[in-house]
Amino acid sequence: MALLEIRKATRRFGHFVAVREVSLEIEAGEFFTLLGPSGCGKTTLLRLIAGFDTPDEGRILLDGCDITLTPPERRPVHTIFQSYALFPHMTVADNVAFPLRMARVAHGEIRVRVAQALREVQLAGMGERLPQELSGGQKQRVAIARALIDRPRVLLLDEPLAALDLKLREQMQLELITLQRLVGITFVYVTHDQGEALALSHRIGVMNAGRIVQLGAPDAVYEFPQTRFVADFIGTCNLLEGTVRRQTGARLTLEVSGLGELAASARTPVQVGERGVLAVRPEKVRIAAQIVPAPGEVHLQGVIHDQLYLGDVTVYKVELAGGRLLEALLPNSAAGVVKFFEVGDHVDLAWRAEAALFLHD
Amino acid sequence: MARRAALYAAALVAYAFLYVPLVIVVLFSFSASHLGTRWAGFTLHWYRVLLHDAAMLHAAWNSVIIALAASLAATVFGTLAALATRKYRLRFLPVLVLAPLSTPDILQGVSLLVFFVLLNVTLGLKSVMLAHISFCIAYVAIVVSSRLAGMDPSLVEAARDLGASPWKGFWLITLPLLAPGIMAGGLLAFTMSIDDFVITFFTAGAGTTTLPLRIYTMIKVAVTPEVNAVSTLLMASTLVLVLSISKLAPQALKGMG
Structure with a gap:
């Protein structure tokens, strides 16, 4: 059974259909990428999985349980936002501790786990800084540490590298691949950058106009596009x-x-x-x-x-x-x-x- | 160079026009003369007179009580109004909240008076408080809204995403981030309330007086240096409040324009 299953999800905004009868199965431990031009519905689909939005039709299942109407705070799913969304009035350590505080983990344990998490993302000793004192790459790492500290089942990433410059972006791509292998958590990654999608993913779902138009491994999608759109959009x-x-x-x-x-x-x-x-x-x-x-x-x-x-x-x-x-x-x-x-x-x-x-x- | 000099000169004239009258009032509050408009050596006499003027102190006390109550209530309602206009994105909502800013005071004063009379509300301290709350809400709402507009909406989503209930998300993220705006809005409401004359005049009834009403009554008789003294104190406290606002929420005052 797939870890995450989307069944015929549709989301409309007025007359605009952002997501159109999308069905998708994502396996445990998979690095899955939703790739498409802006406005294709990939971010809306991500928000449906996160629980920030609910589909007008269709269901979303996690581990076989229907989570379509479950509020975001009760889904074992975390998101890395494009803006990182670090809480500006909290220190790096308090940001990373946030999910544990919400889960009422004991203070002593929080301290140990936050220190551990910061070490893992090479930010040991930075716990007392404020987010605005960090570089783009460091903010990115804090966001990752915060989202992974309570081991969610699925991590959603909404164009997390878009704000970084080219050199740093390539370095972070490699870090993301290593990290995903290390933690084994399912990643659902949204991007409009086909190079990023090809480099990172186990599987890519190419989206256009609210639909998934092709689904497959990066090399299969690149070598054997099934439609003119896919051939043109990728490479x-x-x-x-x-x-x-x-x-x-x-x-x-x-x-x-x-x-x-x-x-x-x-x-x-x-x-x-x-x-x-x-x-x-x-x-x-x-x-x-x-x-x-x-x-x-x-x-x-x-x-x-x-x-x-x-x-x-x-x-x-x-x-x-x-x-x-x-x-x-x-x-x-x-x-x-x-x-x-x-x-x-x-x-x-x-x-x-x-x-x-x-x-x- | 000549253009720059002309610019400075123009600025000087403009600022003089704005501030010289205020400076004169402050100056004459320290004048030993019995006339409010003549200099006869330095004294603190008028401040001592002020301290022993029971009617004036009572009026000032009323003003402070009204301003405190009005700004506190308006801070709560104005903040809620700002949150609602952001959340529901209805086009008429901001207009309804902010309309009092552009309504003439005299119209608000008269309509509130008629309203209170219709509802059989006894005019006095309470009716003035209600009136002040109603026009202060808009000031708080506009300041908090500008703060809210600058806030990344994904912050609250991130809090929910990481396990916070809607209430916790509000309490731990939204409120602390809005706090400077809420404080600034409250202070602004306080200054608007404490020196309001027109609306207070209509809604105070016969027995109740506030500082601005009392000063007006006094200068109807004659401009005594005591009026200068009380005006100076009022001005100083307003200045402190405005400076605090600009420190707390620099963008709030810009949004007022």
């Missing part, structure tokens, strides 16, 4: 619109206007004559001055239209016949060479048919 993806002409098993032939017939693969049932998009990630596109296509490879020609030098890699925007642009990514792996191509160079492009997914519109 970058070349999308070429076309019509299915022929089908043999999982292999399709797609007619793309201006480019002729291109091979693609499908992971869902497809009808001949159906319109959709061919999705191919820039890093799956081979780019070279001249390519002799291998069997099973799609082969195109184009002219470098633009390039984006990112240090470790360069993104080339290649203009195809008919003016269509396609992105290809090339690691700058050769020693002593700065760039492989210049704008205006004629290049060959190729990718394996399995790398090109057909997605329904």
Whole structure:
């Protein structure tokens, strides 16, 4: 049985449906991420789990018990807020002690456990400071210590790294992964940052317009997006619109206007004559001055239209016949060479048919 | 440079216009002359006269009692009003709470008088207190609201999330964080109550008098230096209160504009 189960939860605000019949099962010890653009309903869903809000329809179960209407203070679920929500009039130690005080734990025990918790997040000796005297990363750690001190069953994290700068964010990501493994508590993490979701999670639920549109492990979601939205939202993806002409098993032939017939693969049932998009990630596109296509490879020609030098890699925007642009990514792996191509160079492009997914519109 | 000098000059004139009359009153309260408007050497005589003026002391005592009762009651109700307007987000609610701020005193005075007469309330200390509570609520509500607006709403949610009941969340988080605003609102209500004239005039009835009413009665006869002395004391206490407010809730006074 799943630890946390959401059954057909719907939440409306006036005419706006923030969460639409979402069903979801999250296992004990899982690091689960809700990923989606702002306004997709991920934070509303998190608030339903925390108990700050109740669904208009549907149920929420924890350990098989219905907690749909249980107030937040009686759910073994804690939240890390985006603003950290540290109590500004209490010291760090009093903040961390708060859940234990509410649970009427004995004073002596509180002192011992708070000191222990502060040591665990490398804040030993900072107990007497006030939250406003801490750095962003330290506040984050206090919030984590406070939320984990009474060992909740589930920890909800609402874009907790959004306020930190890039370097610190990467460091905190690693700390979060280590921490989650260490405590074994189920994490439900909300973010709009796809990189964060891919790096942290065991499983990702991609949300759009109030629904979970795809659910799976990070690599599965990235490699095999099921919809155009997911392909576009997670990472970058070349999308070429076309019509299915022929089908043999999982292999399709797609007619793309201006480019002729291109091979693609499908992971869902497809009808001949159906319109959709061919999705191919820039890093799956081979780019070279001249390519002799291998069997099973799609082969195109184009002219470098633009390039984006990112240090470790360069993104080339290649203009195809008919003016269509396609992105290809090339690691700058050769020693002593700065760039492989210049704008205006004629290049060959190729990718394996399995790398090109057909997605329904 | 010339523009800067002109700016300073303009500021000087403006501040002089505001404060010179007050300075004159303070100055003449120490004047040995029997006329309130002539200087004849330094004395504390008028403060001694004031201390032995039983009617004046009684009026002052009434003012303090009224201001204490009114500001305490208004602090409770005004805070509740601020919390309610935040919680229920109804558009008309803030308007209803804050309307007394922009209603002319004379209108409030007359309408309260008619209201008390209709309800058969005997005019006196109690009716003045009720009247003062009614106009002080708005001052407290506006100060507490501005404090509340600056408070992160996730703080209370965090308290609930970590095991606090709604009541504990209010008691341990909301109230301590609002405390400076509540104090400032209460002090503001106190100053508004203690020097109110118009509303008090209409609701006090025949037998009851307060400090501002008493001063007005006195200067109808003549401006004696005793009036200057009592005005100086009133001004000093108001100043202390306003300074305390600006210290407790600097944003509260800005919100008043």
